[in-house]
Amino acid sequence: MAPYPARAGARPRPAPRRAADRRRRRLLALLLAPWAIGVVVFFGYPLVSIGYLSFTHYDLLSAPRWIGLANYAYMLRGDQQLGQAVRNTLWVLLILVPCQVLFSFGIGLLLSRARRGVGLLRTVFYLPSLTPLVAAAMGFLYVFNPGTGPVNQVLAALGVTGPPWYTSPGWAKPSLTVLAVWGSGNLIVIFLAALLQVPRDLYEAADLDGAGPLSKLRHVTLPVISPVVLFAVVTTVIDGLQYFDQAYVVSSLGNGGAKLDDGVLGYPEGSTLFFPLWLYQQGFRYFNMGYASALAVVMLVVALGISSAILLRSRSFVHQTGGTGR
Amino acid sequence: MTTVTLTAPPRPRTRPRMRRRVLAAVAEHAVLIALGAMFLIPLVFVVATALMSDQQALTGALVPHPVRWRNFADVFAQAPILRYLLNTLLYAGLATVGMLLSSYPAAYAMARIRWRGSTAALIVVLAMMMVPQQVLAVPLYVMWAKLHLVATLVPLVAPFFFGNAFSVFLLRQFLLTIPDDYADAARVDGCGEFRVMVSIVGRMAKPAIAAACLFNFLSCWNSLFNPLLYVGGNPTWWTISIGLTQFKSLHAVNWNLTMAATVVFTLPIIVLFFFAQRAFVEGANLTGIKG
Numbered sequence: 127m128a129p130y131p132a133r134a135g136a137r138p139r140p141a142p143r144r145a146a147d148r149r150r151r152r153l154l155a156l157l158l159a160p161w162a163i164g165v166v167v168f169f170g171y172p173l174v175s176i177g178y179l180s181f182t183h184y185d186l187l188s189a190p191r192w193i194g195l196a197n198y199a200y201m202l203r204g205d206q207q208l209g210q211a212v213r214n215t216l217w218v219l220l221i222l223v224p225c226q227v228l229f230s231f232g233i234g235l236l237l238s239r240a241r242r243g244v245g246l247l248r249t250v251f252y253l254p255s256l257t258p259l260v261a262a263a264m265g266f267l268y269v270f271n272p273g274t275g276p277v278n279q280v281l282a283a284l285g286v287t288g289p290p291w292y293t294s295p296g297w298a299k300p301s302l303t304v305l306a307v308w309g310s311g312n313l314i315v316i317f318l319a320a321l322l323q324v325p326r327d328l329y330e331a332a333d334l335d336g337a338g339p340l341s342k343l344r345h346v347t348l349p350v351i352s353p354v355v356l357f358a359v360v361t362t363v364i365d366g367l368q369y370f371d372q373a374y375v376v377s378s379l380g381n382g383g384a385k386l387d388d389g390v391l392g393y394p395e396g397s398t399l400f401f402p403l404w405l406y407q408q409g410f411r412y413f414n415m416g417y418a419s420a421l422a423v424v425m426l427v428v429a430l431g432i433s434s435a436i437l438l439r440s441r442s443f444v445h446q447t448g449g450t451g452r
Numbered sequence: 453m454t455t456v457t458l459t460a461p462p463r464p465r466t467r468p469r470m471r472r473r474v475l476a477a478v479a480e481h482a483v484l485i486a487l488g489a490m491f492l493i494p495l496v497f498v499v500a501t502a503l504m505s506d507q508q509a510l511t512g513a514l515v516p517h518p519v520r521w522r523n524f525a526d527v528f529a530q531a532p533i534l535r536y537l538l539n540t541l542l543y544a545g546l547a548t549v550g551m552l553l554s555s556y557p558a559a560y561a562m563a564r565i566r567w568r569g570s571t572a573a574l575i576v577v578l579a580m581m582m583v584p585q586q587v588l589a590v591p592l593y594v595m596w597a598k599l600h601l602v603a604t605l606v607p608l609v610a611p612f613f614f615g616n617a618f619s620v621f622l623l624r625q626f627l628l629t630i631p632d633d634y635a636d637a638a639r640v641d642g643c644g645e646f647r648v649m650v651s652i653v654g655r656m657a658k659p660a661i662a663a664a665c666l667f668n669f670l671s672c673w674n675s676l677f678n679p680l681l682y683v684g685g686n687p688t689w690w691t692i693s694i695g696l697t698q699f700k701s702l703h704a705v706n707w708n709l710t711m712a713a714t715v716v717f718t719l720p721i722i723v724l725f726f727f728a729q730r731a732f733v734e735g736a737n738l739t740g741i742k743g
Contacts, residue, residue, distance in 0.1 A: 168592065
C-alpha cells in the first residue's frame, strides 16, 4: 500500500538494530494488513452482528426492533419446520458424513495396496469430486430419475423395479448420500497420500510379531495417520453442517422445476430441508433477518461445539509424532 | 540334490501363502476396478444424454443414435450461457487474483517471520475455516445492501482481496516446509525481505501457490450459495451455477439440453484438471497435512 516514508528525518538516527527492527515490524504490518482488515470486517463484525440481530425483528426495510428472546422462543415452540430441518441435518452428520469418510478410507486403503494402475484409478475416483456440485446434482437428478433415468432402466433390464430416488421423501436423503459418496474423491486422495507415508518397516515389524491385517490396521496404520484422519473428519463434518448446494438443486428441481423465488425448499415433503436451507429460506426469501440470525447463532454454537469436541477428544486417539510434528 | 532338500521344507508353507496373497491382490484390484467403473457411469450417462435428441432422452435409450452435436449449439441459443460463463470467469478470476495478493503475504508473515501473536493468528485462520458460511451471511448481506452493491459482483469478489482463510492455511503449511538457507543467503547478499518473499521463497512455493489458485478458482466456479444470495435476483450477473439450476424450468427444455448445459458447465474444469493434474493432487495432499 503506502510506500516507505523517506526516513524518520528529525529524530536522531537510531541504532541500526532498532532501525531494522522497526522496518521488520512495518513490513509485518504491511503483509498482514489486508488479511487483518478481512478478519475484522468479514468475520469479527458479522459474528458480533448475528448476536445482536438475533434479539431483534429485522426485515431490512425498517431498523431492527429489539424483541428480546422472542426469536429463540419461536425456535423452540412456534417454528413448525425447524424440527424437520434439524433432524435432516442430523441425518447428514450421522449417516451421510460417516458414509463419505468410511468409503473414502476404504478406497484409499485399497489404492495404497494396489500395485498396478494406481494413478489411473486415483484419477477416476478424484474426477467426480471436481464436477461442480450443482452440475453433479443435476446429472444425478437425471441419471436417477425414476421414469426414464438410465439407472432404473438398467435395473429394469435386470428385472428389478428401481426405487423412486430423489422424488420420494424416504429415498431422497439416501440418494443424496450416494451423490455425496460419489463426490468425495478429495478425501480419497488425502487418505491415500497419508497411507502411502506410513513407514514400511512398521508393517514388517508387525509381521514379525505375527500381527494379522486387522490388528495391523488398528495398531500401525490408524495411529500413524490419525492426524490426517482427524483433520479430514473435522472438515467433512463442517461441510456436512453447511450442506446446501446439492439439496438446493434437488429441492427446487426434483419436482420437475419450481421457479427460483417461490415455494418452500425441501422437496419432496421437506425431506431435503436441511438447516442451512431453512436459514436461507427465512433470511433471504421471507427476509426474517432477525430470526435467521438466531438460527445462525445456533449453527455457530453447534459448529464450534462439534469441532472442539472432536479436537479435544482427539488427544486420546491422535498419535503424537515425536520430533517431526510441525 | 542337497540344496533341493534344504529349500524344500519352507515351500509348503510359502506357496499357499503366496497364492493367497496373489488372490487377495486380484480381488482387491477387481473391487477397485468395479467401483471405479461405477464412479464413471454417471458421467458417461450424462454425456450420452447430452448427445441425444429430446425424444431419445425420454425413451431411456443408453446410447445416442444419431449423435446430435447440435445440442450444444442449442444450449447457447436457448439461454445466455455464454454470458453466465463470462460472469463466472470474471468472478472466479478476480477473486483468485485478490486471494493471491492478500493471502500469500499473510501466509508468509505467519510462516516465515517470527512475531508474537503468530500462533493466535493461526487460531483465527482455523476458526474462520470452521465457521459455516451461512452463519455470517445475514450481516454481510445487510452490509452490502446498505452499500447498494447487492445484485453486482462486488460482494462476491471483494472479500477475496482481504484474505481467504483456507488459502492462507494451505500456503502457510507449505511455506513452513521450505528451508531457510536460500532466503538467508539472499539476505546476506543484501536482498530485502519483500524481495525474498516474492522472488526467493515465492519461486520455491510455486506448487502451493498454483494449488491455492486452482482451489480458489474452482470453489468460486462451483459456488452456489453466495452467488444466489447476491446476484440471484439479477440475471445480468447470474453465474453458471445459478443459470444451470434455472435452465430447465426457465427455458422449458428437455433433459438432453439440460445435460448438455451440465457438460458445458463441467468441461472447463475437467480440461483444467488434465492440464494441472499434479497441482491438484499435491494441493489435495497439502490440505491433509495437520496444522
